[in-house]
Amino acid sequence: MDRLKEKYTVNITSLNESLYCLKVQPDFALANRALLVNTPEGNLLWDCISLLDEQTAGFINAMGGLKAIVISHPHYYTSMNEWAREFGCPIYIHSEDRRWPVYPTGNIRFWEGHEFSLWDGIRxxxxxxxxxxxxxxxxxxxSEGGSVLCGDSLYVSRSRKHLAVMYSYPNQILLGRDEFHVxxxxxxxxxxxxVYGAFDNQEIKGNAMQIFRNSMLNYQRCYGLEGN
Incomplete structure (x- = not known):
């Protein structure tokens, strides 16, 4: 962490009145962003970035600290334990990824099932x-119709006209038919x-539901699942 602080900073930008983007500059590791959700009942960090510096900690503490960290999948664990220790909050990870944390500290809360409710209707x-x-x-x-923070569990295409769900994005490997059906x-x-995705410029505002449905229909056609 000390070496990171020598060459890198965290850029914090507002995406809307209750959502902030945290991004290491210059790009580091996967160059993903973390998203800070600000609510009356507490703040939530969605996914994580490697660097936690005094400026970033000060910004978050000025907003009331963190009530929880939620991780979409193992690629964004990074220094989540340092973040949880700094803000004294739990990290929520689904139990089916239990084998992936290298340092399973007491801050990690493995949850099970289809949904986990937090606060203010957030799930x-x-x-x-x-x-x-x-x-x-x-x-x-x-947002008026509700927002989804998706990491790259859903991947926002550069055109913002398609949402992808795949086993491997770099290798362009689709999910198996059964996995997609689930x-x-x-x-x-x-x-x-x-929708807000894992990387810069991955926002779809206003018509994300229609794009999602069209994208999923394309997958259904590909797998021969229409009508199922």
């Missing part, structure tokens, strides 16, 4: 797919109009 939804325990976060009050069933009842 973690277990989708599977990219990893067995892959999840998304549903935040109902962040993913589809677990997400079929979601309602939202906005």
């Amino acid at each position: 973690i939804v277990h989708t599977g797919g990219h990893f067995p325990g892959s999840c998304i976060l549903h935040v109902p009050g962040m 993913f589809f069933e677990r997400t079929a009842d979601l309602e939202f109009d906005t």
